[in-house]
Amino acid sequence: xxxxxxxxxxxxxxxxxxxxxxxxxxxxxxxxxxxxxxxxxxxxxxxxxxxxxxxxxxxxxxxxxxxxxxxxxxxxxxxxxxxxxxxxxxxxxxxxxxxxxxxxxxxxxxxxxxxxxxxxxxxxxxxxxxxxxxxxxxxxxxxxxxxxxxxxxxxxxxxxxxxxxxxxxxxxxxxxxxxxxxxxxxxxxxxxxxxxxxxxxxxxxxxx
Amino acid sequence: xxxxxxxxxxxxxxxxxxxxxxxxxxxxxxxxxxxxxxxxxxxxxxxxxxxxxxxxxxxxxxxxxxxxxxxxxxxxxxxxxxxxxxxxxxxxxxxxxxxxxxxxxxxxxxxxxxxxxxxxxxxxxxxxxxxxxxxxxxxxxxxxxxxxxxxxxxxxxxxxxxxxxxxxxxxxxxxxxxxxxxxxxxxxxxxxxxxxxxxxxxxxxxxx
DNA sequence: TCTTTTTCTGACCGATCGTGCAGAAATACC
DNA sequence: GGTATTTCTGCACGATCGGTCAGAAAAAGA
Numbered sequence: 001x002x003x004x005x006x007x008x009x010x011x012x013x014x015x016x017x018x019x020x021x022x023x024x025x026x027x028x029x030x031x032x033x034x035x036x037x038x039x040x041x042x043x044x045x046x047x048x049x050x051x052x053x054x055x056x057x058x059x060x061x062x063x064x065x066x067x068x069x070x071x072x073x074x075x076x077x078x079x080x081x082x083x084x085x086x087x088x089x090x091x092x093x094x095x096x097x098x099x100x101x102x103x104x105x106x107x108x109x110x111x112x113x114x115x116x117x118x119x120x121x122x123x124x125x126x127x128x129x130x131x132x133x134x135x136x137x138x139x140x141x142x143x144x145x146x147x148x149x150x151x152x153x154x155x156x157x158x159x160x161x162x163x164x165x166x167x168x169x170x171x172x173x174x175x176x177x178x179x180x181x182x183x184x185x186x187x188x189x190x191x192x193x194x195x196x197x198x199x200x201x202x203x204x205x206x207x208x
Numbered sequence: 209x210x211x212x213x214x215x216x217x218x219x220x221x222x223x224x225x226x227x228x229x230x231x232x233x234x235x236x237x238x239x240x241x242x243x244x245x246x247x248x249x250x251x252x253x254x255x256x257x258x259x260x261x262x263x264x265x266x267x268x269x270x271x272x273x274x275x276x277x278x279x280x281x282x283x284x285x286x287x288x289x290x291x292x293x294x295x296x297x298x299x300x301x302x303x304x305x306x307x308x309x310x311x312x313x314x315x316x317x318x319x320x321x322x323x324x325x326x327x328x329x330x331x332x333x334x335x336x337x338x339x340x341x342x343x344x345x346x347x348x349x350x351x352x353x354x355x356x357x358x359x360x361x362x363x364x365x366x367x368x369x370x371x372x373x374x375x376x377x378x379x380x381x382x383x384x385x386x387x388x389x390x391x392x393x394x395x396x397x398x399x400x401x402x403x404x405x406x407x408x409x410x411x412x413x414x415x416x
Numbered sequence: 417t418c419t420t421t422t423t424c425t426g427a428c429c430g431a432t433c434g435t436g437c438a439g440a441a442a443t444a445c446c
Numbered sequence: 447g448g449t450a451t452t453t454c455t456g457c458a459c460g461a462t463c464g465g466t467c468a469g470a471a472a473a474a475g476a
């Protein structure tokens with residue numbers, strides 16, 4: 001009779017099934033959005049019945065919220081790892097590399113966050129104005145320090161970070177458009193080409 | 209008895225009501241997406257009844273499709289206006305300026321296209337692989353010519369265009385995140401700051 | 417093995433939504 | 447004013463979807 005989501009230690013089955021539901025939900029939500037996705041679609045993708053889904057989560061919105069929550073930490077980890085101790089240009093290019101890697105390897109996650117923010121991010125809310133703002137402010141300060149030390153050209157660090165987000169995530173979120181425009185031939189190497197391009201541009205922009 | 213959408217010349221009322229529906233639909237669709245939006249919401253926003261909406265359009269999807277269609281031409285016009293006869297850097301910076309203006313003045317349209325492409329663009333389809341690809345290829349060729357003439361630094365023109373799309377549209381599509389990170393003070397000037405930043409970066413990247 | 421707990425399913429409900437349609441109301445036309 | 451056409455509404459149907467619940471089935475514990 002005990003609820004599946006209680007505070008006690010989860011059983012093996014609970015861990016496996018919840019993981020399967022998250023995986024299926026990531027598939028469906030990233031493709032159709034929260035409102036476009038149905039519990040049946042998630043259930044099908046997870047190989048479970050709709051009622052069984054509800055047994056493990058209290059509802060569709062709960063799956064969506066918990067999924068977002070569970071992905072957040074990894075999603076911002078590349079920026080978190082940008083270290084003030086490294087060589088400035090190396091650090092920034094490494095950051096770009098990791099963001100491009102995520103666009104290539106985790107496009108579903110990228111689209112999930114993109115859709116959420118695009119539609120008002122009611123479920124992130126304070127995450128943006130508190131945690132994310134703090135992190136960006138902190139790293140922007142590091143970059144600003146490098147600039148006053150003459151180790152980088154002086155540009156706006158916040159907008160630098162925004163432009164890196166924009167350019168790298170573009171290749172995940174709008175991959176369909178990128179492929180359509182590049183055509184079948186060139187789209188094979190689109191991620192490598194994009195990474196080279198972005199890094200090249202940043203090198204020229206940031207060289208003191 | 210004649211259908212509202214017949215081939216004959218539309219009446220004044222038809223023009224006004226269809227325009228009102230488009231305006232309302234742009235509001236609702238850009239905020240909630242196709243599946244998240246309801247006919248009632250559109251009807252409310254337009255000041256009409258749901259049944260009256262259906263009188264002017266054959267259904268929800270029809271409104272959405274025709275709305276996208278009606279916005280497409282204006283949406284790509286900044287790129288179309290990039291002229292091979294102008295000064296290379298001026299042309300590109302003007303293009304960036306117009307794209308930023310659109311992010312500032314037409315965020316709903318930007319979000320509408322973003323959501324559509326993000327979710328597979330089933331309604332754009334050939335528009336991307338035919339019309340848009342042709343346009344981008346054409347302008348990329350112009351830029352490439354400038355580069356071989358030594359009037360611009362040599363970088364990949366396609367990815368240059370992608371990066372301009374990404375950086376400029378970012379400030380419309382993810383404005384919520386931008387404002388959250390910048391905070392109330394700095395977000396007042398976010399569009400001007402962004403435009404200065406992007407142009408500055410492109411000048412350094414493109415200077416031969 | 418017997419009992420207890422966890423896991424799963426079938427049947428179903430209420431709400432929402434897109435849509436069709438007959439006819440009323442308003443407008444345009446002569 | 448009278449007729450024809452356009453515009454609009456009331457009513458309601460069918461489908462979809464999220465969620466409930468009792469109880470069956472399976473697993474765990476004794």
